[in-house]
Amino acid sequence: MKLYDELASWWPLVSHPDDYVEEARDAVETLRAAARRPVREVLELGSGGGNNASHMKRELALTLVEPSAAMREVSGALNPECLHVAGDMRSVRLDRRFDAVFVHDAVMYMRSEGDLAAAIATAAHHVRPDGAVLILPDATLETFVPRAELHGGDERVAPGMPARSLRYLEWSLPPLAGATSFFTHFALLLKERDGSVRSVHDVHEEGLFPRATWLRLLSDAGLEPRLSSRVIDGIAYDTLVAVRTA
Numbered sequence: 001m002k003l004y005d006e007l008a009s010w011w012p013l014v015s016h017p018d019d020y021v022e023e024a025r026d027a028v029e030t031l032r033a034a035a036r037r038p039v040r041e042v043l044e045l046g047s048g049g050g051n052n053a054s055h056m057k058r059e060l061a062l063t064l065v066e067p068s069a070a071m072r073e074v075s076g077a078l079n080p081e082c083l084h085v086a087g088d089m090r091s092v093r094l095d096r097r098f099d100a101v102f103v104h105d106a107v108m109y110m111r112s113e114g115d116l117a118a119a120i121a122t123a124a125h126h127v128r129p130d131g132a133v134l135i136l137p138d139a140t141l142e143t144f145v146p147r148a149e150l151h152g153g154d155e156r157v158a159p160g161m162p163a164r165s166l167r168y169l170e171w172s173l174p175p176l177a178g179a180t181s182f183f184t185h186f187a188l189l190l191k192e193r194d195g196s197v198r199s200v201h202d203v204h205e206e207g208l209f210p211r212a213t214w215l216r217l218l219s220d221a222g223l224e225p226r227l228s229s230r231v232i233d234g235i236a237y238d239t240l241v242a243v244r245t246a
């Protein structure tokens with residue numbers, strides 16, 4: 001996926017840390033409310049460019065696991081005080097446990113039930129007894145709505161200095177009948193500092209599972225799950241919180 005590889009240096013224009021203040025605060029509050037132990041040491045799986053971490057690190061000691069070297073570089077510049085680890089959420093195993101585990105929208109790249117079960121098993125493996133796991137998927141089967149959205153940003157530089165800019169269309173298509181995944185197309189226009197503009201087409205396949213599957217897999221991993229829903233800017237999202245009972 002080009003967004004996380006050759007285009008990683010553009011990530012702050014795709015998704016800026018300033019846009020994550022409220023979401024990061026809510027994640028910290030949710031983890032602390034759900035856990036039956038104090039929450040200080042937290043593992044994030046699929047940490048990407050570190051946008052959530054840039055806010056959560058003010059209250060928590062974070063270890064960030066991310067498979068893309070380019071995205072770890074972006075996050076490392078933003079969050080030098082956090083430990084960054086190369087790893088896939090389906091298979092990574094660290095030699096320690098944490099008070100809580102956080103998984104944001106990177107969980108959407110679990111495209112089969114086996115992938116999702118493996119990611120949940122990783123979270124369960126790394127959380128201490130009475131600790132909490134928080135998973136924030138972009139969509140479950142019940143909340144998924146195909147849509148097209150326009151986003152982008154401009155590089156923040158001193159007045160009069162040349163800046164890069166990016167605009168992109170994000171187009172999510174309906175899944176095929178019986179499929180556990182769907183495709184999102186990104187049509188990106190990138191303006192370089194010299195004023196030249198180029199276009200890039202990037203395609204992401206993402207997983208889509210019913211709420212019952214999420215809850216079953218969390219229970220199978222030895223976690224006590226709870227699902228809640230919220231609406232942000234008119235869009236419904238499901239939140240999955242689970243506590244390790246032993």
